[in-house]
Amino acid sequence: MRVTPQIICDIIQNALVLDADQIWIYNQRRSIPEDKRMYISVGVLAIKPYGNNTKVEATATGMQDNMAQYIQETLEINIFSYTTEALERYPEILGALRGTYSQQVQAELALKIAVIPSNISDVSDIEGAARLYRIVITLPVLRKYSMLIGASYYDTITPGYIAATE
Numbered sequence: 001m002r003v004t005p006q007i008i009c010d011i012i013q014n015a016l017v018l019d020a021d022q023i024w025i026y027n028q029r030r031s032i033p034e035d036k037r038m039y040i041s042v043g044v045l046a047i048k049p050y051g052n053n054t055k056v057e058a059t060a061t062g063m064q065d066n067m068a069q070y071i072q073e074t075l076e077i078n079i080f081s082y083t084t085e086a087l088e089r090y091p092e093i094l095g096a097l098r099g100t101y102s103q104q105v106q107a108e109l110a111l112k113i114a115v116i117p118s119n120i121s122d123v124s125d126i127e128g129a130a131r132l133y134r135i136v137i138t139l140p141v142l143r144k145y146s147m148l149i150g151a152s153y154y155d156t157i158t159p160g161y162i163a164a165t166e
Helices: 004-016 085-096 100-109 124-130 160-165
Strands: 023-025 039-059 062-081 111-113 119-122 133-151
Touching: 004 023, 004 039, 004 062, 004 085, 004 100, 004 111, 004 133, 062 085, 085 133, 100 111, 124 133
Parallel strands: 023 039
Antiparallel strands: 039 062, 062 133, 111 133, 119 133
């Protein structure tokens, strides 16, 4: 199973036609090359569960627990470049997350990317004299995680009063 930042990277890379070395998951020990291309990193900023369900189901081979966890993941998309490309192209990322490919991925993987980000900030000043343009998009994503686990079951149950008299 892919983590949510990997999915977002795939959607953005597909829509913006980026090379594989231009987009990655945050905190993977990559340095920003000093060239004129735009680079993007995607990371998880916060995680908040909002549902945790278990349902026991009968199958042909026995019983199983069908468990589902519903999680809101707040992601941070960092766009940076030594040219003004980061400032010029950040709206394309918003469009990419609403495109047909994105909608298909969301339907297939049971997740929902927010239509409107919770925040977009120009944080270029944190780079100091490097003159790196940097835009940060903060975006909530709702995702369902699920798993199946075999469950113990009993096909015959002896009532307590019968067992007590034997």
